[in-house]
Amino acid sequence: MKKLLFIDPGRCIGCQACVAACRECDSHKGRSMIHLDYVDTGNSTAAMPTVCMHCSDPVAPCAQVCPVDAIPIDTNGVVGTASPELCIGCGNCVHACPFGVPKLDVPEMIQYKCDLCYDRSSQGLTPMCASVCPTDALFFGTEEELLAKRPAAQAVDVFGFGEQMIQTGNAVIAPAGRSQDSIPGGYSVWAEFLPEQMK
Amino acid sequence: MKSKPLQILAPGIADFRRDDQKAGHYVSDKKGERMVATHCCYCGVQCGMYLRVSGEGKVFGVEPRDHDINKMKLCPKGVTAYQQVDHPDRLTSPLMRDRRGDPLREVSWDAALDRVVSEIRRIQKAHGPDAFAVYSGSSLTTEKCYLMGKFARVALATKHVDYNGRLCMVSAAAANRKAFGLDRAANPWSDMLETEVILLLGANVGECFPVATQYFWGARDLGAKLITVDPRETPLARTADIHVPLRPGTDAAFCNGLLHVIEREGLIDADFIARRTVGWEAVRDRVREYTPEKVGEICGLDPTLIERVALTWGRASKAMAFHARGIEHHIQGVDNCLSVINLVLATGHFGKPGAGYGTITGQGNGQGGREHGQKSDQLPGQRLIEDPQARAHICKVWGITDDELPRAGTSAVEMVHQAEAGEIKGWLGICNNPFVSMPDSTRIARGYDSLEFHCQIDFFLSETCDRADVVLPGTSWAEDEGVSTNAEGRVIKYNKATEPPGLARPDWWIVCEIARRLGHHADKFQFSGPREIFEELRVASAGGVADYSGMTYERIEQGDGIFWPCPSEDHPGTPRLFEERFAHPDGLARFHPIEWRPPAEEVDDKYPLRLTTGRTVAHYLSGNQTRRIDALVQQTPRPWVEVHPSHGYANGDPVRVVSRRGSATYPALVVSTIREDTVFVPYHWAGKVAANLMTVDALDPTSKIPQFKVCSCRIEPGTEIDEPPPPPVPPGVRAYEEGIGADRGQPSTPQGRGTGQG
Numbered sequence: 001m002k003k004l005l006f007i008d009p010g011r012c013i014g015c016q017a018c019v020a021a022c023r024e025c026d027s028h029k030g031r032s033m034i035h036l037d038y039v040d041t042g043n044s045t046a047a048m049p050t051v052c053m054h055c056s057d058p059v060a061p062c063a064q065v066c067p068v069d070a071i072p073i074d075t076n077g078v079v080g081t082a083s084p085e086l087c088i089g090c091g092n093c094v095h096a097c098p099f100g101v102p103k104l105d106v107p108e109m110i111q112y113k114c115d116l117c118y119d120r121s122s123q124g125l126t127p128m129c130a131s132v133c134p135t136d137a138l139f140f141g142t143e144e145e146l147l148a149k150r151p152a153a154q155a156v157d158v159f160g161f162g163e164q165m166i167q168t169g170n171a172v173i174a175p176a177g178r179s180q181d182s183i184p185g186g187y188s189v190w191a192e193f194l195p196e197q198m199k
Numbered sequence: 200m201k202s203k204p205l206q207i208l209a210p211g212i213a214d215f216r217r218d219d220q221k222a223g224h225y226v227s228d229k230k231g232e233r234m235v236a237t238h239c240c241y242c243g244v245q246c247g248m249y250l251r252v253s254g255e256g257k258v259f260g261v262e263p264r265d266h267d268i269n270k271m272k273l274c275p276k277g278v279t280a281y282q283q284v285d286h287p288d289r290l291t292s293p294l295m296r297d298r299r300g301d302p303l304r305e306v307s308w309d310a311a312l313d314r315v316v317s318e319i320r321r322i323q324k325a326h327g328p329d330a331f332a333v334y335s336g337s338s339l340t341t342e343k344c345y346l347m348g349k350f351a352r353v354a355l356a357t358k359h360v361d362y363n364g365r366l367c368m369v370s371a372a373a374a375n376r377k378a379f380g381l382d383r384a385a386n387p388w389s390d391m392l393e394t395e396v397i398l399l400l401g402a403n404v405g406e407c408f409p410v411a412t413q414y415f416w417g418a419r420d421l422g423a424k425l426i427t428v429d430p431r432e433t434p435l436a437r438t439a440d441i442h443v444p445l446r447p448g449t450d451a452a453f454c455n456g457l458l459h460v461i462e463r464e465g466l467i468d469a470d471f472i473a474r475r476t477v478g479w480e481a482v483r484d485r486v487r488e489y490t491p492e493k494v495g496e497i498c499g500l501d502p503t504l505i506e507r508v509a510l511t512w513g514r515a516s517k518a519m520a521f522h523a524r525g526i527e528h529h530i531q532g533v534d535n536c537l538s539v540i541n542l543v544l545a546t547g548h549f550g551k552p553g554a555g556y557g558t559i560t561g562q563g564n565g566q567g568g569r570e571h572g573q574k575s576d577q578l579p580g581q582r583l584i585e586d587p588q589a590r591a592h593i594c595k596v597w598g599i600t601d602d603e604l605p606r607a608g609t610s611a612v613e614m615v616h617q618a619e620a621g622e623i624k625g626w627l628g629i630c631n632n633p634f635v636s637m638p639d640s641t642r643i644a645r646g647y648d649s650l651e652f653h654c655q656i657d658f659f660l661s662e663t664c665d666r667a668d669v670v671l672p673g674t675s676w677a678e679d680e681g682v683s684t685n686a687e688g689r690v691i692k693y694n695k696a697t698e699p700p701g702l703a704r705p706d707w708w709i710v711c712e713i714a715r716r717l718g719h720h721a722d723k724f725q726f727s728g729p730r731e732i733f734e735e736l737r738v739a740s741a742g743g744v745a746d747y748s749g750m751t752y753e754r755i756e757q758g759d760g761i762f763w764p765c766p767s768e769d770h771p772g773t774p775r776l777f778e779e780r781f782a783h784p785d786g787l788a789r790f791h792p793i794e795w796r797p798p799a800e801e802v803d804d805k806y807p808l809r810l811t812t813g814r815t816v817a818h819y820l821s822g823n824q825t826r827r828i829d830a831l832v833q834q835t836p837r838p839w840v841e842v843h844p845s846h847g848y849a850n851g852d853p854v855r856v857v858s859r860r861g862s863a864t865y866p867a868l869v870v871s872t873i874r875e876d877t878v879f880v881p882y883h884w885a886g887k888v889a890a891n892l893m894t895v896d897a898l899d900p901t902s903k904i905p906q907f908k909v910c911s912c913r914i915e916p917g918t919e920i921d922e923p924p925p926p927p928v929p930p931g932v933r934a935y936e937e938g939i940g941a942d943r944g945q946p947s948t949p950q951g952r953g954t955g956q957g
Contacts, residue, residue, distance in 0.1 A: 014405075014950035015434075016950070017273055020278035032954060047950065128263075132272055134412050134413060135409075149417070
């Protein structure tokens, strides 16, 4: 059974442990690949981490649009950060990503993005962000492991953007009983009431 | 300097948060790297972690550690804690000034220690032994805490010794002693996973103890209900089953109201009350006066909310209550804790998995730091200093006579006030920063400035060090070994990862060296290291309430920590207390009837709002450690004032907060998650933006804890926002500017700024 990241915005306390942990990685020390947004400031303490969703079907949009094939995808579907030898800093991937994940280091003209802590996850270890996350808003494991801890959790890993459906490697936990509704970043394909443009 | 994205780029293309100046500096040389198993230095959770140490012996990183407490989890403070160790701001030499107002200059250890010793002698000779005070801290290892108490009482023979837990959880400590005869959380946190209802009062767990959240939410995932009580809707309150936004300073009334409904509905556990407690009738009669309507009036709540909480608690077969500073930082702090204990006792939720009670200690070693004799009224092992048997035991361990052992002293804030009054002339401080952390800081500064001599031991130059006559460079937690007791009462072990920088020396060495040079009972301070101190501590604690005598460093590390009491080497420790009996001699718990009293300062026309202070997730206590870490400063660069939208301010407006004692102008953070009649300011910053310029120094009559959590204030439009000063640095070190110098933009939420706003 595949291990993946389950992202649960409902559990995020906005502490930014994931952001701090991400910048500890040896391959990009000092830079955090995680985006942490406070989503309803003024009305709520709600927060949400955005990490790479590792899109699988169709091929990850960032990799699709890369003119120099700098973004590697491994056999487990992990979409890597751009290879520094190849990346020309064009920023195509930044614009193509529906989740807003890759960023460009402007002075270096190189793209950086979450690679699921490839050095850890390819060995079966937990990525730094999910390892430290105090509340398991970022949880790394199999679906069985998730459900053992959270019997009521419902995960969504297909998102619609306009007419484009995207199957992702990581999943987002929908609010209880609402996996059929719209969720952050897009819509579930199972939604009963898709917006007009998606039907 | 941080590079700004080029204007031609689309928004958001390059704004990931960079930190080349600090975190980027700590890179592995990949040669001879090793990992040292230890724990975090910050809050009472005491998460396990590995420090990464390079071949050259530098601490340069962190790895998660699967310790039973935290299961690899860490908060942003824990992740970046290692950056303190090799930090450019570290104190690397003793510092001294001849006169107040002169700059500090580097001096040799001999020069600094000789000055300290001659001043102690001079002051004690002229004004008596009690004219010299020792003020310690609870972020020290238990060995050091034990040593500070022994140093004050044996080497200095002064009764004036206290510690900064006085600002933390002494209310809970006093209440626990009164009710149970023992001061410790009753259950391990893993017990939460088996409970049905958790009542969390005055504890912003998501920000102050982020990693403890896994227990609260782990329980909820398995079906438990979570009830939060706080004037602000905290990250845990946001999704709690019931959130009770009560008025600050009304906790005891609220708890009495809950017990009123529970008693009225016949939901008490009469069997438990009869078998295991005394004093129920007086409490029952008292709470009968606290109808939901009356309580709703006092607390500013809808009475039906009180009914709902009471019924949810009362109908549970297993329930647990936890609290922290929110109910403890009051002149009625002890009463507030007792009113929670009354509720738990009356419903019989003690001594079982899923049933219990505890305070959540704020400082890393808040629990251990108050158990072994640096508290003004206690001797090692949670013994009371006025108890003849306790005195006899400790005198024997220390090899002194009863005449030589001082009696109980006064509490921390009182000692500073005594300095102001000229009763205390000399002062040795270690591991605290009262210029930021004590209430009414203008008066606190007056107290310190009245001293004839002030020496401070620390590893960064705190605001308090910056005003001292002599500053002695101690060690960070990564440069020494020793034990610490977390909020559960679990003793864990810090391990040494590297050598202290420059001339910095271990704190125990500094204190023993002062004792040696003073010459009074110098033979009692011949310790070669923490292990020897721990061995003596074991003997000193033996037979006491907090009995550590069965613990060894090896046992503590083998078993993911040991819960005290642990009276023999084959004793497994005691994770859950009160299963059969409470710690009073008769084995019974005590009820205490509580009458709610208003806070020391009530609102009036001139000061119509309530100011409450607290912490934010990126910073810790007085900020001496965290205001120097770039990641944390970028997350939360400055304090703010949190106000309800009804006051008509917009985010970022300069808003002046005025109390009877002081004022400061902060950017407004306008949120509907705070009560209309309450404003909040975080207290981690110094100088003109210190929240404690405004707070009141009224003390609880029993615990002497200051009423940090409520004072009356008003807010008015300000002209210019006051800026936080950079943390002080030793001579020759460039003031820390990255992060705060470049960008002090205000937080967008109580937890800080999102990465997209960097």
